[in-house]
Amino acid sequence: MTHLLDCTVLSNAEVAPEHRRMILRGEAIARDTQPGQFCMLESNPGLIPFLRRPMSIERSEEDRFSVLYKIVGEGTRLLSKIQPGDTVNVQGPLGKGFPIQPGYERHILVGGGIGIAPLPGLAEALIRQNIATPEVLLAARSRDMLLCEEDFKSLGCSVLLTTDDGSAGMKAFAADALREMKPHEKTVVYVCGPMIMMATVHRLCMETGSLCLASLEAHMACGDSVCMGCVVETTFEEEFRRMVRVCHDGPVFDSRHINWNAGAPVS
Ligand SMILES: Cc1cc2nc3c(=O)[nH]c(=O)nc-3n(C[C@H](O)[C@H](O)[C@H](O)COP(=O)(O)OP(=O)(O)OC[C@H]3O[C@@H](n4cnc5c(N)ncnc54)[C@H](O)[C@@H]3O)c2cc1C
Ligand code: FES
Numbered sequence: 001m002t003h004l005l006d007c008t009v010l011s012n013a014e015v016a017p018e019h020r021r022m023i024l025r026g027e028a029i030a031r032d033t034q035p036g037q038f039c040m041l042e043s044n045p046g047l048i049p050f051l052r053r054p055m056s057i058e059r060s061e062e063d064r065f066s067v068l069y070k071i072v073g074e075g076t077r078l079l080s081k082i083q084p085g086d087t088v089n090v091q092g093p094l095g096k097g098f099p100i101q102p103g104y105e106r107h108i109l110v111g112g113g114i115g116i117a118p119l120p121g122l123a124e125a126l127i128r129q130n131i132a133t134p135e136v137l138l139a140a141r142s143r144d145m146l147l148c149e150e151d152f153k154s155l156g157c158s159v160l161l162t163t164d165d166g167s168a169g170m171k172a173f174a175a176d177a178l179r180e181m182k183p184h185e186k187t188v189v190y191v192c193g194p195m196i197m198m199a200t201v202h203r204l205c206m207e208t209g210s211l212c213l214a215s216l217e218a219h220m221a222c223g224d225s226v227c228m229g230c231v232v233e234t235t236f237e238e239e240f241r242r243m244v245r246v247c248h249d250g251p252v253f254d255s256r257h258i259n260w261n262a263g264a265p266v267s
Contacts, residue, residue, distance in 0.1 A: 002094055002224070003028040006087045010064060012080070017144055018071045019114065020080055022088075027063040029092045035100075035122035036215055036252045039092025040223040041067070043075040053079070054220045054247070056118035056192075057093060068147065070114040094223055095251050098122050098190055098213055100131060105186035107134040109157075110201055112174050112193020116147045118215055122190060123155050133157055135181065139174035139193065143167040175200035185209035191255075202255035212255035218246040233262035 007026035015021050029039065040052035053075040055067040071080050082088060097118075101107070107126055109119045116138060123134050136159045140146045146168055152159050161169025162177035170177050174197050183189060183205065191201045192215035205212035218230035225248035234244050234257050244250065244257075 001028075001032050002092060003032070004089070004091050005029060007090045009082050009084055009086045009088060011084050012082050015068065016147055019068065019145075019147060020071070021058070021066055021068050022079065022082070023064055023066045024088060024090065025064050026090055029057075029090060030060040030063055030065045033057050033060040033065060033093040033121075034097040035125045036097025036118045037093035037095050038118075038223075038251060039065075039067070039090050039094060040220075041079065042089040043078040045089070049075045049078070051075075051221055052091065052223060054094075054217075054223055056215070056251075057121065058117050059121045059124065068114065068117040091223065095247055096249065098215070098252050100125060100129060101188045101211065101213075102129075102131050104132075104188040104211065106183065106188070107132040108137060108178070108181060108183060108187060108189045109134050109152075110137045110139070110174055110178060110189060110191040110193070111148070112139045112191075112197040113141070113145060114147070115191075115193030115197075115215070115217075118192055119190065120148055120151050120155075123152060123157055127155060134190075136160070137162065137174060137177055137181065138169075139163070139177065139197065141165065173197070173200065175204045178204055183208045183210040187211070188213065191215070195260075198255070199260040202258070202260055205255065213252055214255045214258065215252045216246050216250050216258070218251075220247055223247050233259040235259050 007024035010023040012022045058066045136152045187210040221227040221229040230246040231243040
């Protein structure tokens with residue numbers, strides 16, 4: 001069930017250069033969130049910016065939930081100025097999260113840059129439901145952009161790091177590092193990050209017979225299935241189901257259902 005709540009900000013702290021974690025008190029949203037769902041945050045109570053900003057819900061427990069965000073433009077810059085004690089209007093939880101897959105031997109979480117945001121909550125859910133302690137692959141451009149390493153380690157997850165410039169972990173792209181982890185038919189890979197990274201992870205999973213569940217990003221206006229601003233092309237045969245709405249049908253999809261050659265909705 002989706003709620004519209006004025007949430008009190010409990011903290012809004014820097015976790016890496018240009019990256020912050022905001023913890024908000026909002027009991028109904030925290031209670032009803034499933035891993036992989038998102039919310040729409042009002043970054044400013046006035047008319048500018050007019051649209052809410054979509055953010056994955058990183059974790060939720062008891063009366064609170066968190067979002068992990070990267071400052072990229074006006075909306076996220078305004079979010080970064082919010083102080084503990086301030087109020088943010090939030091709509092959520094929205095969308096369909098990660099379907100938990102109990103029948104698999106290995107569960108690998110792959111997060112690229114800020115794409116890691118929905119994965120800590122998923123790791124907690126897999127552990128809490130006694131399904132698995134997932135293996136985690138964190139990919140980023142450089143060491144200072146690697147997020148949540150300690151959070152996953154404190155949950156008992158094994159964490160493999162990979163950076164484009166080799167400043168931490170392997171010097172490789174995410175799909176190359178994932179190949180080294182030898183995923184197989186009884187592996188489920190949960191991935192979130194830039195479209196190009198998810199497309200290469202999807203292709204590797206097709207090669208190895210692994211199931212790949214991808215959390216997509218798209219530009220969103222309404223966040224709630226009305227505006228059609230977030231559609232992506234699928235591989236479905238039927239013409240009437242050629243496009244899906246990331247906000248309503250996703251953001252998490254079986255990667256086989258997405259046409260990765262159609263061009264990224266956002267890069
Ligand atoms: C379902 C979903 C979950 C998301 N979760 C997170 C999250 O957990 N943490 C996080 O930091 N970001 C997340 N995003 C992306 C986030 O919504 C955008 O970065 C944010 O809306 C940008 O707002 P802005 O006003 O700061 O930037 P704008 O001024 O609107 O744009 C600045 C730059 O960011 C790009 N941009 C804008 N919107 C998006 C988008 N949706 N995806 C990618 N690039 C975008 C623009 O093309 C432009 O280059 C998510 C997006 C979706 C759709
Ligand atoms: S954002 Fe409006 S339909 Fe998805």
